[in-house]
Amino acid sequence: MHNSSTGSTSKPKGSLSVSSDVSFKRKRGVFQKDLQHMMYGFGDDPNPLPETVALLEDIVVEYVTDLVHKAQDIATKRGKLLTEDFLFLIRKDLPKLHRCTELLSMNEELKQARKAFEVDEEKLAAD
Amino acid sequence: MDSMETAATAPQPTEPTPPSTSTVPSSSSTIASATEPVPSPSPNPNPNPNPNPNQNQNTQPSTSFQQPQQAQQPQPQPQQQPNHQHSQTRAPGIPLNRLRPQPPYPNFAHLSSLTSSTTSAPLPPSISSPASPSISTPPIQRGGIAIGVPAHARPPQQHTFFNPPFTGLPRGSVNVSDPSPSTNTTNATTVRPQMHGVQGMGMVGSHGPGSQLRPGGVSGHPQQRPVQPSIRSQSPSSSQSLSSQLQGHSLLRVSSMGSPGSPSPGTPQSSQNPSQPWISAGQQGKQTQPSLSSSSYRPQMKPPQSLQQRSHIPQQQLHSLPMPSHQQQLPSAQQQQQPSPSQQSQEHYVQQYPPPRVPQSLPHQHQVTRGQGLGNQKSTSLTTVQPTNVQSGTQNATASADAGECGNQILSKRSIHELVSQIDPSERLDPEVEDILVEIADEFVDSITTFACSLAKHRKSTTLEAKDVLLHLERNWNITLPGFGGDEIKSYKKPYTADIHKERLAAIKKSIVGVEAVNTKSSAGQAAGNLKGHAAKAPVIGSPKTSEVP
Numbered sequence: 001m002h003n004s005s006t007g008s009t010s011k012p013k014g015s016l017s018v019s020s021d022v023s024f025k026r027k028r029g030v031f032q033k034d035l036q037h038m039m040y041g042f043g044d045d046p047n048p049l050p051e052t053v054a055l056l057e058d059i060v061v062e063y064v065t066d067l068v069h070k071a072q073d074i075a076t077k078r079g080k081l082l083t084e085d086f087l088f089l090i091r092k093d094l095p096k097l098h099r100c101t102e103l104l105s106m107n108e109e110l111k112q113a114r115k116a117f118e119v120d121e122e123k124l125a126a127d
Numbered sequence: 128m129d130s131m132e133t134a135a136t137a138p139q140p141t142e143p144t145p146p147s148t149s150t151v152p153s154s155s156s157t158i159a160s161a162t163e164p165v166p167s168p169s170p171n172p173n174p175n176p177n178p179n180p181n182q183n184q185n186t187q188p189s190t191s192f193q194q195p196q197q198a199q200q201p202q203p204q205p206q207q208q209p210n211h212q213h214s215q216t217r218a219p220g221i222p223l224n225r226l227r228p229q230p231p232y233p234n235f236a237h238l239s240s241l242t243s244s245t246t247s248a249p250l251p252p253s254i255s256s257p258a259s260p261s262i263s264t265p266p267i268q269r270g271g272i273a274i275g276v277p278a279h280a281r282p283p284q285q286h287t288f289f290n291p292p293f294t295g296l297p298r299g300s301v302n303v304s305d306p307s308p309s310t311n312t313t314n315a316t317t318v319r320p321q322m323h324g325v326q327g328m329g330m331v332g333s334h335g336p337g338s339q340l341r342p343g344g345v346s347g348h349p350q351q352r353p354v355q356p357s358i359r360s361q362s363p364s365s366s367q368s369l370s371s372q373l374q375g376h377s378l379l380r381v382s383s384m385g386s387p388g389s390p391s392p393g394t395p396q397s398s399q400n401p402s403q404p405w406i407s408a409g410q411q412g413k414q415t416q417p418s419l420s421s422s423s424y425r426p427q428m429k430p431p432q433s434l435q436q437r438s439h440i441p442q443q444q445l446h447s448l449p450m451p452s453h454q455q456q457l458p459s460a461q462q463q464q465q466p467s468p469s470q471q472s473q474e475h476y477v478q479q480y481p482p483p484r485v486p487q488s489l490p491h492q493h494q495v496t497r498g499q500g501l502g503n504q505k506s507t508s509l510t511t512v513q514p515t516n517v518q519s520g521t522q523n524a525t526a527s528a529d530a531g532e533c534g535n536q537i538l539s540k541r542s543i544h545e546l547v548s549q550i551d552p553s554e555r556l557d558p559e560v561e562d563i564l565v566e567i568a569d570e571f572v573d574s575i576t577t578f579a580c581s582l583a584k585h586r587k588s589t590t591l592e593a594k595d596v597l598l599h600l601e602r603n604w605n606i607t608l609p610g611f612g613g614d615e616i617k618s619y620k621k622p623y624t625a626d627i628h629k630e631r632l633a634a635i636k637k638s639i640v641g642v643e644a645v646n647t648k649s650s651a652g653q654a655a656g657n658l659k660g661h662a663a664k665a666p667v668i669g670s671p672k673t674s675e676v677p
Contacts, residue, residue: 026616059609062617069619076622 031057538568575599 035053040046070089075081083104090096543561547554556564579595586595593611600606 003461026614028614062607062612065365065617067619073620073622076624112272 026061029055029057031060035060314317535563537572538565540565575604578603 032053035056036048039048039053039056044052067086067089069087070082074088075085078085087097087100090100165665290526540561543556543564547556575596576591578599580591582595582598583591594613594615597611600608
């Protein structure tokens with residue numbers, strides 16, 4: 001079962017190569033390192049099995065892909081793809097939704113902090 | 128019932144002959160038993176495309192399911208081929224879960240019983256009423272098969288052989304109370320669960336009083352579950368025959384069908400030998416191995432003795448295992464599947480029902496085996512592999528059959544207990560619940576495999592691969608299985624919007640902008656008036672928009 005996935009065949013994936021992206025078989029191990037640490041944080045062994053990590057990665061990639069597809073479906077009605085589309089999709093999952101809004105607000109704060117920082121530097125330089 | 132009978136008879140023109148002669152492949156084995164018991168000459172194999180399965184089913188419904196099954200097995204084998212063709216005609220799209228061993232139609236009768244799944248409770252009583260034509264017990268088993276088979280699925284084909292036996296086989300959702308009211312009632316209850324998928328698959332005879340309820344139940348199951356159970360061609364006399372229809376389905380619950388008394392089914396456990404004698408005769412066609420062919424139907428036919436009582440169901444499953452393994456199904460890959468991961472090759476085997484599938488929980492294997500069984504119906508090309516596989520399969524089957532009691536079942540009672548304990552250690556399930564769960568599992572696997580095989584065929588491939596199963600599960604069941612997706616990246620398909628739709632949307636936007644502009648202008652003049660206008664306009668504006676934008 002896992003055989004197909006394990007073999008990182010470099011053959012172009014599926015027939016959909018026609019798309020401009022030319023997304024060939026997806027790369028394996030994109031989240032390997034990060035996932036290992038996260039799994040350890042959630043209670044797994046410090047060195048989890050590679051198969052487990054690969055499985056988790058499959059789950060994550062599938063989830064993200066599915067989410068993006070759905071967001072795109074919603075966004076086509078409006079035009080552009082916005083972060084609001086994603087927030088709309090996870091509206092039912094409160095922990096995720098709150099975490100997302102928190103991260104977004106933190107992002108805004110950081111941006112402003114950087115802006116202020118730069119301005120300060122300029123002022124100092126001017127002085 | 129009359130209508131059903133006629134329907135059944137019509138499709139089965141050829142049936143009358145097979146019972147004795149056709150060794151029809153495994154499926155036939157069940158039919159064989161069914162045919163014999165079936166008083167009506169309708170030789171199980173009925174022309175109904177249901178290859179063997181039909182036959183088996185027919186035999187089953189007949190009173191002496193069990194016995195005839197065994198005898199029929201040899202016949203079913205040769206008949207299988209005809210059935211095989213039939214199965215293929217089934218239309219790949221149809222989730223023939225049950226079709227495999229025999230065309231699902233026989234299960235129809237069974238299905239009707241399933242529809243009334245609600246009455247599942249009564250099933251046990253039905254079983255207990257073995258006195259009535261062995262069919263009473265089979266209904267329970269049948270339930271597994273019938274599920275998932277769309278009502279419209281080949282009913283005509285399979286019914287052929289059942290009809291004679293069952294007089295009242297409800298072809299479609301008509302569960303028509305069968306002639307044997309007493310038995311039917313009991314059977315009906317048992318059959319019910321099986322009939323789910325099959326709408327009206329005609330719970331053959333067994334429906335009796337219960338059948339009436341079933342039709343409702345069956346229709347309720349939109350799922351593809353193959354009607355297999357119904358196809359079991361329950362002999363009119365007994366709803367149990369319905370169970371016999373279940374043919375290959377691991378449900379073998381057919382045991383209720385045991386009434387036919389097919390001794391062979393009972394022996395299956397002893398491994399193919401018992402079935403071989405008559406199987407070899409019949410085999411000619413597909414399954415070269417007599418044991419295998421008969422095995423496919425064995426499940427259905429489960430020795431009538433055991434079938435007679437619901438409690439036998441577990442037994443039946445056991446029986447079915449040994450038999451199916453022997454039966455054709457094994458030859459093909461079914462058995463192999465279990466033993467060997469070469470599931471893909473097994474699709475060829477489609478033979479009606481990878482009998483002993485042995486509770487190998489390997490999803491792929493099961494699926495593969497199932498696919499093979501189903502493949503019979505669907506793909507002609509698949510059959511090619513069977514002969515060679517059969518032999519290996521038989522051996523495997525034998526071993527597996529002997530090893531495990533319920534080779535044909537996907538789940539065993541023990542595994543159900545384990546699963547339940549994982550959820551709640553102190554939880555206990557009723558035996559009927561366990562039975563129905565086993566049936567449901569079998570039917571599920573059958574339906575999945577069938578559809579996956581049809582997808583593989585659509586892909587112009589003779590190998591059942593994981594992606595076929597994954598696609599079906601994802602699209603129809605909304606079940607995602609991580610870890611099996613392979614390296615393909617799911618591409619995004621932009622939702623297609625017709626040009627005219629876009630034009631309409633643009634027009635609406637323009638009109639909205641215009642209205643708003645007007646509103647703003649007017650509002651500037653009169654504040655109060657504007658408010659009202661806006662309020663009126665807002666809904667107006669909104670409605671066309673909403674209406675336009677689906």
